[in-house]
Amino acid sequence: MSKQEILSWTSLATSVSFMIFYLLFNFGWPDAVPDYSGSFFKTFFNLFWIAVVIEIIVEISEGNRKVQKDERDFIIEARGIKVAYNILVIAVVGALVQIFISNLGYTFGSDFPLHLEMSTIFHFLIIALFLGSATRRSIMIYHYRKDF
Amino acid sequence: MEDGIIANQIRTLRFNHGEMTQQELADLVGVTRQTINAIEAAKYSPSLELAFKIATAFNKPIGEVFKYKTDA
Numbered sequence: 522m523s524k525q526e527i528l529s530w531t532s533l534a535t536s537v538s539f540m541i542f543y544l545l546f547n548f549g550w551p552d553a554v555p556d557y558s559g560s561f562f563k564t565f566f567n568l569f570w571i572a573v574v575i576e577i578i579v580e581i582s583e584g585n586r587k588v589q590k591d592e593r594d595f596i597i598e599a600r601g602i603k604v605a606y607n608i609l610v611i612a613v614v615g616a617l618v619q620i621f622i623s624n625l626g627y628t629f630g631s632d633f634p635l636h637l638e639m640s641t642i643f644h645f646l647i648i649a650l651f652l653g654s655a656t657r658r659s660i661m662i663y664h665y666r667k668d669f
Numbered sequence: 670m671e672d673g674i675i676a677n678q679i680r681t682l683r684f685n686h687g688e689m690t691q692q693e694l695a696d697l698v699g700v701t702r703q704t705i706n707a708i709e710a711a712k713y714s715p716s717l718e719l720a721f722k723i724a725t726a727f728n729k730p731i732g733e734v735f736k737y738k739t740d741a
Contacts, residue, residue: 523703591700592716593707667712 524583525594526665527575533658534572538565540651547644597664605657612649616642673739675714679705682727682734698722 542565550558583589619635619642626636683689691705698705698719707713708723715723724731 523701525701526703587696588699588701591704592719593700593704593713 523594523665524579524586525590525597526662527579529658529661529665531572531576531579533655533662534568536651536654536658538569538572540648540655541565543647543651597661600664601657601660604660605653608653608656609649612646612653616646619645671739673737674711676711676736676738677708678734679709679723682729686727694723694726697726 541561545558545562550556550561619637620639622635623637623639623642679694683691683694691709692702695702695705699722700719704713704715708715720731720735724734727734
C-alpha cells in the first residue's frame with residue numbers, strides 16, 4: 522500500500538469521525554434508537570486517534586522516500602476532488618436557494634411551509650463539507666483498490 | 670478506431686537489466702513502486718513523459734517498451 526493510499530484511509534477515518542462528533546454534539550442521539558451514544562462516541566474517538574497515530578508513523582517511516590507522490594496519485598486525487606467539488610457546489614446552491622425561500626417566508630409570515638432557520642442551513646453546509654471530504658477519500662481509495 | 674490497451678515489456682526488460690526491482694526502476698524514473706506495478710500490469714497508462722523516462726532507463730526506443738494493442 523502506497524503512502525498516499527494509507528493517508529487516504531486515515532483521512533477518511535478522521536473525516537467520518539469529525540462528522541459523527543459534529544452530529545452527536547449538535548443533534549444528540551436519536552430518541553427512536555436505544556442509547557449507545559457512549560460506546561459510539563468512544564469507538565469513533567479511538568478511530569480518530571488510531572488514524573492520527575498511523576499518519577505520524579507513515580510520515581516518519583516514508584518521509585525520507587525520494588518520491589512521495591507521482592502522476593498516478595495526482596490523477597486519482599483529481600477524480601476524488603471532482604466528485605467532492607460537485608457535492609459542495611450542490612450543497613452551496615441548495616443552501617442559497619433555501620436562504621431565498623426562507624426570506625420569502627419572512628415576507629409572507631412565519632406559517633410559510635418551507636421556512637428553515639439559518640442555523641439549520643449552517644449545519645447542512647458543515648455536514649456537506651465533511652461528506653465531500655469523506656466522498657473524496659472514498660473515491661480515491663476505490664481507484665487505489667481497483668489498481669488504477 | 671477501437672479502444673485498446675498499452676502493453677509493455679517492462680517486466681522482461683527489468684530482468685534483463687540485472688533483475689532490477691520495481692523500486693529501483695521507480696526511483697530511477699521518479700515515481701512510486703505502486704505506479705510501476707500498475708503500469709506493468711497494464712492497469713495504468715503512463716504519461717508520455719514517464720513512458721520516455723522508462724524507455725530511457727532501459728536504453729530502448731519507446732516503441733520497444735510500449736505497444737498499443739487493439740483486438741482488430
